[in-house]
Amino acid sequence: MKKLHICNTLMEAQHLKAVLEASGIATMIKNEHVFGALGQVPLKELMPQLWVLDETQLDDAKNLLAEALDPTPSSAPAWRCSACGESLEAQFDVCWQCGERRPGPD
Ligand SMILES: [Zn+2]
Structure with missing residues (x-):
C-alpha cells in the first residue's frame, strides 16, 4: 500500500477516491475520522x-x-462567433447563441 x-x-x-475507484483502482482514506472529530483544519499529519x-x-x-486536480480542460483560448x-x-465547438460552428484551423 x-x-x-x-x-x-x-x-x-472522497471525491478523488471515487474518481480512482471508477477506474478500477482501489484506495482507502486515512485519517477520515480524525478530521471529522476535530471539526477544524488539522495538523499536516492528521x-x-x-x-x-x-x-x-x-x-x-x-x-x-x-x-482530477486540474480544473482546466485545455489551455485553448476563448473564441468569438463569426x-x-x-x-x-x-x-x-458551437455557438450557443446562434448555432454557428467554431471556425476550423484551416
Ligand atoms: Zn453565434
Missing part, C-alpha cells in the same frame, strides 16, 4: 490521506489524480 496524496479536505479525499492499495497501480493513480459576435469558452 502506498500513500498517494494528502488532501486539504475530507470532501476532496490531514486526510489517500492511499492506493495495489502499488502496481500507483502510476495510473497519479495520472488520474493529476487530471456570425453573431458572441464570446465563447474554448470547450464549446
